[in-house]
Amino acid sequence: KSGFISIIGRPNVGKSTFLNRVIGQKIAIMSDKPQTTRNKVQGVLTQDSSQMIFIDTPGIHKPKHKLGDFMMKVAKNTLKEVDAILFMVNATEPIGAGDKMIMELLQDNKTPVFLIINKIDQIHPDEILAIIDSYKEEYDFAEIVPISALQGNNVDRLLSTIESYL
Ligand code: GDP
Numbered sequence: 523k524s525g526f527i528s529i530i531g532r533p534n535v536g537k538s539t540f541l542n543r544v545i546g547q548k549i550a551i552m553s554d555k556p557q558t559t560r561n562k563v564q565g566v567l568t569q570d571s572s573q574m575i576f577i578d579t580p581g582i583h584k585p586k587h588k589l590g591d592f593m594m595k596v597a598k599n600t601l602k603e604v605d606a607i608l609f610m611v612n613a614t615e616p617i618g619a620g621d622k623m624i625m626e627l628l629q630d631n632k633t634p635v636f637l638i639i640n641k642i643d644q645i646h647p648d649e650i651l652a653i654i655d656s657y658k659e660e661y662d663f664a665e666i667v668p669i670s671a672l673q674g675n676n677v678d679r680l681l682s683t684i685e686s687y688l
């Protein structure tokens with residue numbers, strides 16, 4: 523099994539922290555899946571059972587500007603080509619305009635979208651359900667996985683869940 527995974531989300535939600543934790547090895551890409559120039563490889567996780575190629579999707583992290591519409595189109599097309607999208611949010615912050623913009627961008631996309639609620643080490647466990655409910659009102663996620671990228675909580679379970687979509 524192998525596939526491309528795009529990690530998206532507002533700045534500072536923990537995307538790089540997650541990648542740094544997950545990418546144990548930097549090896550040549552063995553995947554025979556087609557790759558477009560839109561996909562900037564951030565790291566590859568090779569396990570016995572699967573290979574996950576994490577890519578950056580330019581255009582969604584930037585605020586609106588003159589190239590906004592074009593960038594959004596590029597981002598949208600990129601997100602159609604991946605096998606799974608990880609939409610990462612910060613458990614300690616309410617849903618923001620940036621989050622809503624991304625969820626709007628994801629509407630009509632057939633790629634499975636995971637909601638990754640990161641930084642759960644910073645909140646009380648009782649708060650998680652309310653956070654999940656508030657995001658469920660905005661988008662119909664394929665999976666919802668709370669994690670701590672910093673401490674590693676639930677990261678292995680997230681990886682197995684991703685694997686089941688490849
Ligand atoms: P990015 O902009 O989405 O790539 O976010 P970064 O990975 O750079 O993380 C932004 C900040 O959040 C850094 O100070 C990280 O150490 C912190 N951070 C990331 N993940 C976690 C987490 O699970 N728990 C806590 N407490 N802090 C985190």
Ligand code: MG
Pocket residue numbers: 537538539
């Ligand atoms: Mg980063």
